[in-house]
Amino acid sequence: MLGRRHCLRLSDAINSALLTQRFSATSAQTEEIRHVKPYDEIPGPTGLTQIPHIGIAFHLKPFTNFQKYRMNDLFASLRDKYGPVFKMHFNGVETVFVCDADDIEKVCKADESNPYRAPIALIETYCKREGEPKGLGVLNGEEWGAMRRPAQYNMLRPQNVQRYFPLVNDVADDFIEKLARKPYVPDIRKELIGFAVENAAYLAFNRRIGCLDFEENEFVKQYSIFFESIMESFFIPPTFRIYRSKFYRKYKGSADFIYRFVESEVKKAKEELIKAQEKEDFDPDKDPHLIYQLLSDKRMSPDSVKAILVDIINAGGESTASSSMFLLHHLASNKEVQNRLYEEINKNLPTDGILTDAALKQMSYLKACLKESFRCVYPLPLGTERTLQEDIVLSGYLIPKNTKMGLCMNTILAKNPDLFTDPNAFRPERWMRDSLNRSKHSFATLPFGFGARSCIGQRFAEQEIHVLIAKVKLLPLKEK
Numbered sequence: 001m002l003g004r005r006h007c008l009r010l011s012d013a014i015n016s017a018l019l020t021q022r023f024s025a026t027s028a029q030t031e032e033i034r035h036v037k038p039y040d041e042i043p044g045p046t047g048l049t050q051i052p053h054i055g056i057a058f059h060l061k062p063f064t065n066f067q068k069y070r071m072n073d074l075f076a077s078l079r080d081k082y083g084p085v086f087k088m089h090f091n092g093v094e095t096v097f098v099c100d101a102d103d104i105e106k107v108c109k110a111d112e113s114n115p116y117r118a119p120i121a122l123i124e125t126y127c128k129r130e131g132e133p134k135g136l137g138v139l140n141g142e143e144w145g146a147m148r149r150p151a152q153y154n155m156l157r158p159q160n161v162q163r164y165f166p167l168v169n170d171v172a173d174d175f176i177e178k179l180a181r182k183p184y185v186p187d188i189r190k191e192l193i194g195f196a197v198e199n200a201a202y203l204a205f206n207r208r209i210g211c212l213d214f215e216e217n218e219f220v221k222q223y224s225i226f227f228e229s230i231m232e233s234f235f236i237p238p239t240f241r242i243y244r245s246k247f248y249r250k251y252k253g254s255a256d257f258i259y260r261f262v263e264s265e266v267k268k269a270k271e272e273l274i275k276a277q278e279k280e281d282f283d284p285d286k287d288p289h290l291i292y293q294l295l296s297d298k299r300m301s302p303d304s305v306k307a308i309l310v311d312i313i314n315a316g317g318e319s320t321a322s323s324s325m326f327l328l329h330h331l332a333s334n335k336e337v338q339n340r341l342y343e344e345i346n347k348n349l350p351t352d353g354i355l356t357d358a359a360l361k362q363m364s365y366l367k368a369c370l371k372e373s374f375r376c377v378y379p380l381p382l383g384t385e386r387t388l389q390e391d392i393v394l395s396g397y398l399i400p401k402n403t404k405m406g407l408c409m410n411t412i413l414a415k416n417p418d419l420f421t422d423p424n425a426f427r428p429e430r431w432m433r434d435s436l437n438r439s440k441h442s443f444a445t446l447p448f449g450f451g452a453r454s455c456i457g458q459r460f461a462e463q464e465i466h467v468l469i470a471k472v473k474l475l476p477l478k479e480k
């Protein structure tokens with residue numbers, strides 16, 4: 001029997017291309033449409049690697065030198081072999097990987113108001129099975145929009161983020177003090193996860209939860225199991241969907257801990273809020289208290305507040321920790337950059353040496369360093385993806401609607417010599433205003449994604465990393 005995709009004829013392709021891209025049929029475009037190639041002609045690996053769920057293992061160690069936490073290396077080698085659009089089985093679904101900046105722009109702009117991203121299967125299974133509310137990482141369509149709009153109003157408004165500056169400052173001070181007490185730091189990643197989870201929890205619950213107080217913290221431990229299981233779930237057969245496998249039970253233990261913790265915080269905050277409202281002592285736009293703002297928003301139920309707070313913990317920990325770690329690494333390995341940054345920080349710090357939000361705003365080189373660090377090593381090894389509700393033509397191939405697409409801007413394009421001069425060098429200067437070496441395409445790197453579905457924690461993450469680096473204030477390196 002022929003599959004759905006085999007049934008698509010070229011005339012369908014042309015019609016859909018005309019419809020979706022609204023070609024106004026210039027002769028060049030008519031020529032392009034005439035040459036649209038069918039989906040089946042998209043190249044990609046074949047053989048054992050294409051067995052759903054299991055095949056991915058044959059792409060990785062010990063069968064090859066590629067590692068699952070450095071998927072960008074594998075994607076780059078497949079792009080070199082097959083071209084800017086290739087397809088392969090990944091996470092159980094045939095996925096088209098898109099590695100051309102114009103194509104990525106087309107995809108991102110196609111379903112701009114209602115972008116669809118496939119739900120993370122492990123979280124979705126847990127929520128359905130255990131009766132927990134689904135968050136932004138799982139929802140799509142109307143349900144996603146209904147949660148995203150109020151959350152975004154409270155999380156992306158610059159004045160709201162700014163109010164968190166003193167709190168982020170406190171966490172950074174405690175973190176630096178903790179590191180300074182140690183004779184040496186054997187595992188900076190582990191330390192940074194504690195820092196990032198403390199920040200995410202401070203944002204989510206409006207209080208410190210003590211991730212930096214002890215060497216082993218239960219919340220950080222459970223968070224690490226929770227996050228690592230989600231990462232692992234992309235590479236294993238999803239038996240957890242069918243029954244409560246050992247893998248599922250381990251994830252469930254950590255998820256139960258986090259959902260219960262969040263539930264009790266929401267309950268407490270609701271009671272406090274009622275009391276504060278009775279005393280007319282509450283102004284949602286005054287103090288930094290995201291949880292109260294969300295609970296007092298009529299569009300949000302306590303369950304949707306719970307879901308969004310779990311999202312904050314989940315998405316705000318590892319990503320920010322890894323980004324900080326890679327930035328510290330790049331600074332440590334680039335003496336001139338480190339010295340220039342040191343000068344900028346010193347020049348802008350007030351005379352009492354205490355970092356302020358106004359001083360941070362002046363540190364444009366610091367911001368350029370973070371952008372360049374994202375370009376050199378992107379912290380999320382899988383990047384992001386989209387599934388369009390309409391057909392689209394990419395690099396001459398018809399991609400039918402409902403095809404999952406991996407967008408490789410951060411994982412591959414960010415290193416493209418056609419888009420970045422000297423792409424392997426760490427050069428924050430390229431991101432400074434008026435630099436001639438800026439990216440030649442605005443879709444070449446998008447560390448926080450694009451459009452309506454972009455990262456809702458972007459401003460918090462940037463503030464957290466900028467404050468940390470400005471406070472660490474690495475000493476200038478001398479010539480050896």
Ligand code: HEM
Nearest residue numbers: 136311315316319320323384448449450453454455457461
């Ligand atoms: C440097 C750190 C971070 C990076 C690189 C990052 C990156 C991303 C990316 C690429 C996406 C997908 C965007 C898309 O599909 O277009 C995303 C989504 C998301 N991020 Fe972040 N993120 C970071 C930190 C945070 C923080 C601190 C929070 C919470 C405070 C957060 C919360 C979220 C949420 C809830 C989503 C899902 C949004 C939706 O689907 O509507 N992220 N992030």
